[in-house]
Structures are given as structure tokens and as C-alpha cells.
Amino acid sequence: MGLVSVVLRTSERLTVRTLPAPGPVDLVGRLPHPAALAWIRRDSGLVGWGEAARVPIPGGPDRFARARGALTALFEGAEVDDAVGVPGSGPVAFGTFGFDPKSDDSVLIVPRSVVGWRDGRAWHTVIGADDDPMAELNPPRQPSGVAWRGGALDDTGWGGAVRTATGRIREGELGKVVLARDLWAEADEPIDARVLLRRLSARFPDCYTFAVDGLVGATPELLVRRIGGEIASLVLAGTTPRGADEAADRALGEALFASAKDRREHAYAADMVRDALAPLCAELDLPAEPELLRLANVQHLATPVRGRLAGERSVLDVLEALHPTPAVCGTPTDAAMDLIRELEEMDRSRYAGPVGWVDSRGDGEWGIALRCAQLDGRRARLFAGCGIVADSDPAAEIAEARAKFGVMRTALDG
Numbered sequence: 001m002g003l004v005s006v007v008l009r010t011s012e013r014l015t016v017r018t019l020p021a022p023g024p025v026d027l028v029g030r031l032p033h034p035a036a037l038a039w040i041r042r043d044s045g046l047v048g049w050g051e052a053a054r055v056p057i058p059g060g061p062d063r064f065a066r067a068r069g070a071l072t073a074l075f076e077g078a079e080v081d082d083a084v085g086v087p088g089s090g091p092v093a094f095g096t097f098g099f100d101p102k103s104d105d106s107v108l109i110v111p112r113s114v115v116g117w118r119d120g121r122a123w124h125t126v127i128g129a130d131d132d133p134m135a136e137l138n139p140p141r142q143p144s145g146v147a148w149r150g151g152a153l154d155d156t157g158w159g160g161a162v163r164t165a166t167g168r169i170r171e172g173e174l175g176k177v178v179l180a181r182d183l184w185a186e187a188d189e190p191i192d193a194r195v196l197l198r199r200l201s202a203r204f205p206d207c208y209t210f211a212v213d214g215l216v217g218a219t220p221e222l223l224v225r226r227i228g229g230e231i232a233s234l235v236l237a238g239t240t241p242r243g244a245d246e247a248a249d250r251a252l253g254e255a256l257f258a259s260a261k262d263r264r265e266h267a268y269a270a271d272m273v274r275d276a277l278a279p280l281c282a283e284l285d286l287p288a289e290p291e292l293l294r295l296a297n298v299q300h301l302a303t304p305v306r307g308r309l310a311g312e313r314s315v316l317d318v319l320e321a322l323h324p325t326p327a328v329c330g331t332p333t334d335a336a337m338d339l340i341r342e343l344e345e346m347d348r349s350r351y352a353g354p355v356g357w358v359d360s361r362g363d364g365e366w367g368i369a370l371r372c373a374q375l376d377g378r379r380a381r382l383f384a385g386c387g388i389v390a391d392s393d394p395a396a397e398i399a400e401a402r403a404k405f406g407v408m409r410t411a412l413d414g
């Protein structure tokens, strides 16, 4: 575990105090400054600010184990007074992992302050003796003058990559690959994550709206929630637009459900998640048929998964078993990862990697970082990808990626 260095921003060890707080809580409204940490769904979740500790995780095949080791040491050494005792109370870390196992962009952040709100209970955790020097409320400002420019590949280039991928699939090299592309926005002033969180959580209440180290988005895809021994996941793959009216919407949903191409795309992901979780679980429940998930911008085929873990495993152990699923990489994993590196002509960084939070019990919730952008001052880099199988059509995939970019585009354009 020698390679992981923990940067402590307060004293030698963490001192942590959690107290009940009055609810309900407007989580986004509690964030005092733009360096926001957040995980919100239907008004519930956790927000954090300040940094009591920062744990950069270098790339490598054992990065999840290293992350868990570093965090266990940090939390075991902490002095904790937790008067609430629910998942997410006491010390927590928010995290984002790079998509590629070789990525050095993964980081865990232990905030100085956390506010949680779930099932009618609210709490506030303060880490470190001194107050966060930046905690004074600084009101969010809307992005203005947002200008857009293309990413690594234009439509022709990316459509060509899709065509190359379908060719390789037909030759039998692999069954499915997910190809992504990027898009850039630049505003007049630094972009404030809190404005985006507000807009995303209002438009996508069923998604997980997140912010970790400038990575901001609203993902529909739950990689894993672990609360005690219970785990849950929501596998998504297979996408169609929303219709202009109820009849058109229903027809599109039914066509998606009946499409052999989309069912195959979905089955690759659901089968892998079942195979990855089975060895970790005493019980595992995965329906044989997917259901339809309707979001404001698109509809997806969805398989909800529930399980009971066998033995003591942190949510980070489950991430290790699951990432990367064929919903964002492909089948077989190694061939798909190689083809992604070859064809995308860009670094995905944290896009399509796990994003979420973990507490000292090993409970936590992690999504796949989709429908997101990495903020860097005045700039934002957006990402979108699509599952490609033998009979995928480049024009349809370009349209699907555009719809997926739409989530962050509208959040930035307002």
C-alpha cells in the first residue's frame, strides 16, 4: 500500500463529530462555495465542503484495494463521536476513479463538513477542530457567455470510429464496445458547480446528481449501493429518444424493448454484473427481462439488481468486482478496453468511472460517472458514449450521443 499518500489538511489525526440537525435540508443550498462535494437523489443524500484529507490514488490493477487500505487506516486512526449512527454519518470520503485502470486521475476527498438528509433524518458532521477557512457563504453565479467547441473527433471522425468498431465486432474480435466522445464549453467566468447541481437535480430527480473534485453530472446508472449486507445496482444499456407525445413515447419504448440489437447490448451488461456479483453474494436477484427507465432526455433498458453480501465487504470491494461493466466498456472487457484506447483518440479521465461516497462502515453509494462534465475554471469538458454491437448504425449513435450530451449542455446553457 506504500504508493498511496494521504494528504491531511488538518492535524495528525482526524477528529470527527456528527450531530443530528433539523430537517428537511436543502442540500445544494448548504454548499458555501463552488468546490462542492455532492451525491443527491430526490432531495436526499450528502453534500460536503472543505478538505480534511485528500487521497490521490495512482493507476494500477490494485487501485481499489489501495484506496480501501488508505481509507481504512485514515478512518481507524480517527477520533469519532457519532451521535447519529446511520450510513453516511461519521467520517465519509467522496471519490471519483478514472475509467482506465491505468489512469492517475482517481481521488478520495474527506470533507471538513458534511450535511446528510435521508428518510426524515438530517445530520451534520464536522471534521477537524478548526473551521473551514473558506466556509463563508459565497452565493453561486450562473455561467454566462458559454461558447461551445468540438472535442477530439468530429461527427465524421467519430462515425468512422463506430464503423471500424462494427467491422471488428463482425470479424469476431469482440461482442460489444462502448465508444465515447468529448465536447468543450467555455464561460466568461469560473463555472460554479452549485448552479449545475441545482439544475440537474431539478430536471433529473431520479438520477444521482454528483460533484466530486470538479466532476459534475447526473447519472441514472447506480453501480452499487451497499448498506450493511444489502447491495443494489441498476444496469443500463440500450437507449432510445423520448417521443414528442405520450403515444410516440410509448411506441419508441416498445420498439426499444422489442429491438434484438438493444436487447443484446443490454444482456452483455446484465450478464457480466450477475457473474461479477455472484461470487460475492449469499443471495442475488436479477430479473430475466429488463424494464424501461424513462428520463427527461432518453429512455433506457434497465435491470435492477439486489443482493446480500456473503462476508464482510466494503462498497469499494464491490466496485473492484464490477468496474468496468459492459455498459461503459464492452465484452470481453480487455479487448473492449484496447479498442477504446485505439479508437476514441482521447483520454476519458474520470468519465465512465465510479463516482460516489464511502463511510467508515464500508457503506456507500457509487454511480457510473455518465452525463457529466469535468470543470476546470471557466472550462468544462463534457462526455457521452454509446454501446456498439455488430449492427449499430453510426448516424443513430451520433444522435444518441447528442441526446446524452444534452444533460450537461442544458445545465450549462441554463
Ligand SMILES: C=C(O[C@@H]1C=C(C(=O)O)C=C[C@H]1O)C(=O)O
Pocket: 178, 180, 221, 236, 237, 238, 239, 300, 327, 328, 370, 371, 383, 384, 385, 386, 387, 388, 404
Ligand atoms: C455511455 C453512456 O451511457 C451508457 C450506455 C448506454 C447505451 O449504450 O445504450 C446506456 C446507458 C449507459 O449505460 C453515456 O451516457 O455516456
